[in-house]
Amino acid sequence: MTPAELQRRLAGLLVVRASGHGRDEQRRYPRWELCNHELERLLKAGVGGVILLGGSAEELRLRTAQLQAWAGQPLLLCADVEEGVGQRFEGASWLVPPMAIGRLHGRDPIRAEQLAERYGRCTGRQARLLGLNWVLAPVCDVNNNPANPVINVRAWGDTAATAASLSAAFVRGCQSEGVLACAKHFPGHGDTSSDSHLELPLIPHSRQRLEAVELPPFQAAIAADVAAVMTAHLQLPAIDPQRPATLSTAVLTDLLRRDLGFGGLVVTDALVMEAISAHHGAEEAAVLAFEAGADVLLMPDDADQALAALHEAVRSGRIRKQRVQESLERRRQALQRCLQRPAGDALVLEQDLAALVRSKDHQLSETLLQLSLDQQGPPLAPGAAGINLIRLDNQLNAPQLPTMAPALLRPAMQGYRAVVIDGRSPSPWSGDPEVPLALDRLGDGPVLLQLLVRGNPFRGSAGADEPWPQVVQQLLKAERLAGLAVYGSPYLWEQLRQQLPPEIPAAYSPAQMPQAQACLLARLGWTSAPQEGGFTD
């Protein structure tokens, strides 16, 4: 093999990041998303995969065709579509967070498993139709720590048994559509209260405890023949006192490959994340991860540097050529699996993609929303000149609260004026912990409290750090609480619902998107506003 050939083969093991939008100036995160010039150059140099984020389904369809055309070889094209393809690409199905099905699992495990499998099928099929061949899901982490800021409702359960059963079902569904799934974040990211996007979390548990709680969902996914496993950026002193899981031979080779018998593709979580990049340069992180047992390296800080370092490591004998061949062979076998897709469901680019979301997909979305709703108390009272107080915890362009969102329109129809609090609002707080809400800044009348709060990466908390229990007490005492809606965190909901007297209307949905708002408010008796249309009451 010539050095140029070796370089090209090693490039096949890198996955770089691109926007789903077609033009450079449309990139939302240009710091992380390569420009087209660079993308084309790297793909022509043999880079083997792209992770995509952003844009509509139509844009993604054009984009994947473009990337595939630039590359001379079949690419791994992946995305973090854990909650349906519509979570990241506008227009595809956006489903409830997995934890919604996890909550159902306790009372109806068979139904929950069936739904998780349909969830996987829906996601896999739409991913495939849009040109993706690799879904970076399911999250196999057991969310047994309610303060987890980064996993939270992304997990399929808060017990090992539930997470195992449902993530395996997701894998079966997704892969039956000829799209690879990816169990993450190995060996388990559920029991942390810090965010690896920002720092390196530590899991203090023994091997025995890992075997009881963290590992079973991964074992179940492996038993379901999951094509790939993604590593976690976590410190696990009981397994490896030195290196984080992503860079640890003890974790990737000894535990995952040898003890759990996983023969598929091992991919790192994004190497650019602070947990890794704050401690290791782009070059060393890539070499260490590969040495530890990873086959594919996701989002190295600098693809050229990572590639040069890998090349040098092979040249110097630090990495064996045979090891490179093994990883390339695993990549080839994974791509081979994608070719076994069901026939008769192809989507031509010229078509309008109307066939992307089928009525059975709509039914699945709706069924999941209905099944995961909690409700207590009477319906909401009609018509009042009051305040629709919304807390929105996610600032990333807030796709859950468009202008025509039911959470805005339905209360408006009833006479409620919207006040939205997000991370950039003037403060709504009085400074007095007993009566924390500055009611004089909001206006008079009853208050409908709608909290769109869940754990979100990059926030550093699970959203439970604001005094909502005290606000509920304050509004109850002032006799101004018209109703409560919680979208997202089951932990916040459990905390607040217990405070409510039976005459207060209240409901909870694990999901936040407009369809979830329509569903929840309808359950409380407020049906469709004329402008919104489309949403089932």
Next chain:
Amino acid sequence: MTPAELQRRLAGLLVVRASGHGRDEQRRYPRWELCNHELERLLKAGVGGVILLGGSAEELRLRTAQLQAWAGQPLLLCADVEEGVGQRFEGASWLVPPMAIGRLHGRDPIRAEQLAERYGRCTGRQARLLGLNWVLAPVCDVNNNPANPVINVRAWGDTAATAASLSAAFVRGCQSEGVLACAKHFPGHGDTSSDSHLELPLIPHSRQRLEAVELPPFQAAIAADVAAVMTAHLQLPAIDPQRPATLSTAVLTDLLRRDLGFGGLVVTDALVMEAISAHHGAEEAAVLAFEAGADVLLMPDDADQALAALHEAVRSGRIRKQRVQESLERRRQALQRCLQRPAGDALVLEQDLAALVRSKDHQLSETLLQLSLDQQGPPLAPGAAGINLIRLDNQLNAPQLPTMAPALLRPAMQGYRAVVIDGRSPSPWSGDPEVPLALDRLGDGPVLLQLLVRGNPFRGSAGADEPWPQVVQQLLKAERLAGLAVYGSPYLWEQLRQQLPPEIPAAYSPAQMPQAQACLLARLGWTSAPQEGGFTD
């Protein structure tokens, strides 16, 4: 002609509204945007045009092909892309508001005309590449009333001469690309302080005054061979004491056709707007507009009812068949003009649309931004733990303030914390007119005041109704004004800049989009933040 044939021909005179998005559940305004089932039915029944709003350039390209495939005839496909195609469809060029060039016209009329023509060419070409054949611009209204809530910076000038010269240049540029332009809103919507989206404004002027101020831009556009003229929903008692312009024979037939000699297509403004629909039903509004002299009816409240009413009016003899033929012939001639497009610039659907925005389009955007910037005082001081106070006046999903907007990121890099006030924030006002801003709710440190304020339809005011002059005084007195940026209203800028002592950094851009923010803040000395990329400093 059989009744069915007549019905089909009459349908050709209707333009209905659709979302640029492909799937029903993606519609942002389902109250006004027809669902696909209805669209397909109406187009197959002969409806002759569609006005589109929303979605990305990619989605629009697929959408126009789909609509054209449903219709058995060439369609009029139009959009309100007054400020470049990117104003409505993400990814295309989004240019400064026309008034920016109007402001330049006084000191460099030749340059201003050249830029207006390039503006028209850029808009026409991108519209054509995405499948549109009719740009609903230029606004020919003379914005001589700073309190105008609906025209404002959409106008090409605040004098008749400027508006005439520049809107004619836009027409030439746009139509040279084989795309029809549309002079609006006849006979002039500039001198109103109310919004016809909400009510019927009154223009109290004499015919003589109209000839001096309102009509010259329309005459110039007609002289430039503009293909279409759109009517205004305005009361003009001097011309027609009974009917609003859209429904007035005196305005459309006597003034526009006879006196101004316009032989092209007359299209109504949206008949669904309150100014018309509050006074006339869908049926009568359509018949009255057609009787008055309109050829094409935009957005009737109910297309089937409008069509049935037109049919009945022809059957009963209220409308002559000959008159229907004339309008159809004008429509045919307009479509004929679109076929004379420049060759060698076609865009195939399979392509990635990378060719949509050329480097000369980027240059045009940038030149317009640079030329229209005002600045006074020194550069902004570096680094301070202060407040980046942003007033955002447009709630419609605020495309001007994405998460990565320079107006957010650059001050953040300097240590400023963002506080964004929009129509849904907790109140930032103290209630004291002397010191209106409740500074205690914002936090300590210097305040960078950024006002994204311009006239916007549906708001009911030009955005000058908040006490910003008093806020500037308050911050000056407290020695906390770090700087001022105004994006949008030149009137607000003129009012505030005069209050500022020379040591306060301040700047103005007529445009609000992220690129304008990058340009303005760079002029004040704050250059690119690493995350934003892409924007020229």
